[in-house]
Amino acid sequence: MIMSKNYLISKNQFKxxxxxxxxxxxxxxxxxxxxxxxxxxxDGELDIADGEHGRNLLRFRIHQSSTMPDLNFNxxxxxxxxxxxxxxVFGMTANQSVLSIINWFNKRFDYNLTIDDxxxxxxxxxxxEEDNYYED
Numbered sequence: 707m708i709m710s711k712n713y714l715i716s717k718n719q720f721k722x723x724x725x726x727x728x729x730x731x732x733x734x735x736x737x738x739x740x741x742x743x744x745x746x747x748x749d750g751e752l753d754i755a756d757g758e759h760g761r762n763l764l765r766f767r768i769h770q771s772s773t774m775p776d777l778n779f780n781x782x783x784x785x786x787x788x789x790x791x792x793x794x795v796f797g798m799t800a801n802q803s804v805l806s807i808i809n810w811f812n813k814r815f816d817y818n819l820t821i822d823d824x825x826x827x828x829x830x831x832x833x834x835e836e837d838n839y840y841e842d
Contacts, residue, residue, distance in 0.1 A: 729796070729798070729802070729806065730805075733796060733803075733807070733809075734806070737814075741756070741760075742754050742756070743758055744815070749768065754766075761785070764782065764784055764785070764788070764811065764827075765782070765783040766783075767780070769781060779823075780819060781824075781825050782808060782825070784807055784825075784827055785828055788807065789803045789807065789826075792806060801821075804821065
C-alpha cells in the first residue's frame, strides 16, 4: 500500500495512474508537434484544422439549452480519423484516445472539458453542413 495524505492506494492502482499519466504526456507531445491551424470563429467557438489547407479535425462549440434559459454547455467535436490516428500510433483503445485528445485540447486551449463534452464529428450531420462538406 502507498499512503498519501487523504487515502490509500494499492501498488497496482499507483502503477495505473503513472502509466496513464505517461500515455497522456506522450500523446500531448505528439499532438503538439502537428501542424494545427486553430481559428476562432467568434463567440468563443473554435475550429482546428490539420495543416494550412487541411480539414477541421476538432471543433469546440458552445450550445444553449433549448429547455433551460441561461444554460450553456460545451461540446468538443472530434473527427473519427483523428481518434483512429491516435489509436494506431499509440496502440490505445478508442476511449483512451478520446481522453488523450481531450486532455491535450484542455492544456493547449485552456479548457476543462471531460468525456461528457465529447461528440464524434464523423457521424454528425451538422458538422458536414457547417463545413460545407458533403460525401456522395
